[in-house]
Amino acid sequence: MKFLSFFTIYAKRTVRDRMFFIIMLLFPVLLIWLLGSAFAGVMGDQDTDSIVSARLIYTVEESSPLSEAFETHLAGAENKFFTLEKLDDRDLAMESIIRNNYDAFIIIAADKMTIYKNSYYNFNSSMAELILKTFTDDYNLMYEIASRNPAALAGAVDAVDAGPFTKEVSFDRQRTPGSMDYYGVTISTMFIFYGLIFLGTYFAGNKVNKTADRISTSPASMTLYQWGTAAGSVALISMQSLLVVTLGILVFKIYWGGELGISLLVILAEIIMVSAIGTILGIMLKNENMIAGISQIVIPAIVFLGDGYVQLGDSGALSVIKKLSPMYWINHGIFDAVYLHEYKTAAISISICLGIALLCTAAVALSGRGGRTGNA
Amino acid sequence: MIIECKGLKKSYKDVKALDGLDLVIPKGMIYGLLGPNGAGKSTFINIVAGLVGADSGSLSVAGKRLPAESGKVKKLMGFVPQDLAIYDDLTAYENLAFFASLYGLSGKGKKEKVRNALEFVSLSDRMKDYPKNYSGGMKRRLNLACGIVHEPEIIFLDEPTVGIDPQSRNHIMESIKKLNKMGMTVVYTTHYMEEAETLCDRIGIIDHGRIIAEGTLAELQRTVSENELIFIEVHGDAGALAEDIGGLPGVISSEKEDGGILVNHTGGRGILEKIVAGASARRLDIRKIENRMPNLEDVFLAMTGRTLRD
CATH class of the missing domain: 3.40.190 (D-Maltodextrin-Binding Protein; domain 2)
Structure with a gap:
């Protein structure tokens, strides 16, 4: 019941935030359209x-x-x-x-x-x-x-x-990703990452406005608070992602392959990772501005390395560094599944995402803030 | 006793917030914790609330030891923090329903308690509004309602009237009295001595993390002086009357002060009648007579050599 309260209140408050719709829904759709159109004919929109x-x-x-x-x-x-x-x-x-x-x-x-x-x-x-x-x-x-x-x-x-x-x-190679298909995937996965800002600032905001103290003084445990809220984030970003993917398919004819389930699994693993990162950032960092500031530097870097904006070459130092970005594995996990029917990369990306989520969860527990607001 | 603590200590780096606090709060009363900023009032409340841990000492609430039995104790307590701990993007009703659910309330029971709390703070007609559209006083009242929605046995109020208009302050003060009449034990921290004087059954004066004086208002006043003070303002030659009064039995001193005469006497019957008779004999019109008791400011001054606002 208390879990559900935390879940619901996060979803309710976030849905009421206009910025959530602008950043998580409007921006990705616009960017898919803009980048997909701008790079049409460059990325593989040639005759298949x-x-x-x-x-x-x-x-x-x-x-x-x-x-x-x-x-x-x-x-x-x-x-x-x-x-x-x-x-x-x-x-x-x-x-x-x-x-x-x-x-x-x-x-x-x-x-x-x-x-x-x-x-x-x-x-x-x-x-x-x-x-x-x-x-x-x-x-x-x-x-x-x-x-x-x-x-x-x-x-x-x-x-x-x-x-x-x-x-x-x-070897069903009837098509290769065109620019719209490419950005349909990379922009969708990129904006999922921005979901961590909403969750992180939610936790940090609760500390700033002292509602976390009020929660802490109630019989509800802080662990329940964190899990319930993070689950709310997973549900909300999942719905947002489904909407972006559906809009992409219906409006921009983005190709997600015949086995959309694998791609959605990769996306779900990413959402779980993002929610875990958002939780730990929100608990560790003192205020919303720090979270927003860090995220706005780190996310573009991760996305860039993950071939999110343009495909980086497969030679030189970048080819090694980019494999450190979870986005690389997420995007390639989806592309390999959709265009090569090759699921190994998808499995790796799911493992990486869930591994990071597990690490974040362990870090929250080890920090001793699983049971307190930590604002002494 | 509903709260008992002994030798409670808490330090933040080199600063001793609590330095061996001993405190006993009886059940069913409004207990005021009075002290200047930084005296340790909020630290004490935060320790009871479980927001911070004590370095040493013992603490029990309703016979249950903290922090070992904090799970049981939390159900009995309600907190009204100094800051507005409410969600601006949830309606007043939603705020209360959410915080009520954290105490295990659900269904009809929750709805009823939420409505009771809204009615108690006179926000029933604005329950569907967002607090961002409320005045400062209304937000304070909602803050109070969030702390009492689950109808706790003990309510902790940490300076709940800071920065609000007199009307809202009065509303909150009246609400606290009502809560107490309903059976709640109230622990009230403030640095406004007037609030402590008018509201509290017992008062603990805290400074540098220790209780320096404790008791009812009258008991505290007596710790400053056993004597009583009378101030009399007359139209005419106050100097001559002051000399006359100075010769009366039981009068320790009689001096001109602030356009009148301040009489320090040992008490006893008839002193006031004699002063009035003296003024009448000298054909002086009496404009004002006050029986001046030492206030909590005087108590604090006498104990520490500083004022509450220092």
């Missing part, structure tokens, strides 16, 4: 066929069953998603990759394959990697069957012969 058609080259170092299978089932297959050319001059092939003439270079040895990816067209080279992975998985499966139960191979080969090793079912 030209983007998804990855240009690959390969060389065979040593003829083997592997190279035969590769050339038979992959190089020989016609596919609208990639073109595959053989180039035996290894140095020339490497130079072509560096010069950006191709997206990836595959070297086939007797029992292994090596791929060199072009970092400029990240999406296309990732696609090349996926093609290769699909091929090797199938090849390895055949190899295992052949070595353990050769009799069963006939059926398996029949199945393989029915189609190429690369299966389009796992």
Whole structure:
């Protein structure tokens, strides 16, 4: 009951704050529209066929069953998603990759394959990697069957012969993020972060106006107060995010993929992290201005590093530093899920967000302010 | 005794806020804690409220030791802090309903208590308004209502009349008397001696974190002097009358002061009649006669050598 009181009162007070609607609803929608329109044609709004058609080259170092299978089932297959050319001059092939003439270079040895990816067209080279992975998985499966139960191979080969090793079912690359799609994701995830300002200033404001003291003198525990309020924040930002995503889909036709659930899970984990950070900031810092000031410096930095404004390159120091930003994992978790059907990054991002949330919760408990307002 | 504390100490870095405070507050009375700013009044209240912990000493409320049994004690207590601890963006009703819910109230019971509290502070007709649209006095009344909505046994009021107009001050003072009549024990801190004099059954004077004097108003007055003072203002030669009065039995001194005569005497019957007779004999018109008792300011001055506002 008391938990519900804290939950409700946070939601009620925040909903009555016009700034919440301006910052959390109006700004993201406006920014998606502005940035999406401004960068249209720059970020991948080209004809999708030209983007998804990855240009690959390969060389065979040593003829083997592997190279035969590769050339038979992959190089020989016609596919609208990639073109595959053989180039035996290894140095020339490497130079072509560096010069950006191709997206990836595959070297086939007797029992292994090596791929060199072009970092400029990240999406296309990732696609090349996926093609290769699909091929090797199938090849390895055949190899295992052949070595353990050769009799069963006939059926398996029949199945393989029915189609190429690369299966389009796992490779639904009908589109790549256009500017509107890109900012639809990054702006949505960015503004979730601004939710921490509302929660942090709420806690700090309660200290300043002494209502936290009044709560502290009541039989309700401070832990309940913090959890109830943070839960209110999670609920409110979740609704706000759903609204922004829905508006984006309906108004700007933003593509969130066929499995929106994974993206929403990533977003929910981010919301939980943001609410945990907001709680600890609100409890630790003395007033609202400090929280707003710190957030307005830190959030843009995190968003910038997380490819939130523009995609940073994959080379140099930034490529390392940006991986420290939770936004990087959140955005890429969603992009990988939506465009590559690859969920590993999403899982990592969820783990990072929940890990940070857990750390914040532990920090509140360890600070000894879980049971007091701490304004002695 | 509803509150008992012994040897309570609390320091903030090098500053001793409470320096071995001993205090006993009987149930059912209005107890005034009077002292200058920084004397330790709010620190005492904050310790009882559980907002800060004491460094040492013992404290019990309604027979329950603090902080060990604070969970049980908190249900019995209500607090009205010096600052306005209300939400400006919630209506008066919502404010009270929220704080009532923290004491486990819900449903009809909560609604009834919220309405009672609103009626008590005369804000029923403005219950749907936001406090940001209230006057300072109305906000103070809402602040009071938030502290009593759950109908506690003991209510702590920390300088609740600071910075408000006389009308609102009177309203709050009357409300406190009513609360006391309803059975609540009231602990009232103030640095206004007039409030303590008119409101409180017993008064503890606190300075530098210790109780320096404690008792009823009359008891405190007697700690300053056993003598009584009479001030008489006459039209005419006050000097001659002062000499006459000085010769009366029981009179310690009789001096001209502020256009009149201040008579210090040991008490006893008939002294006033003799003074009036003396003035009449000298054909002097009496304009004013006052029986002057030492006030709490005098008590504080006598105890510390400083005034309450120093």
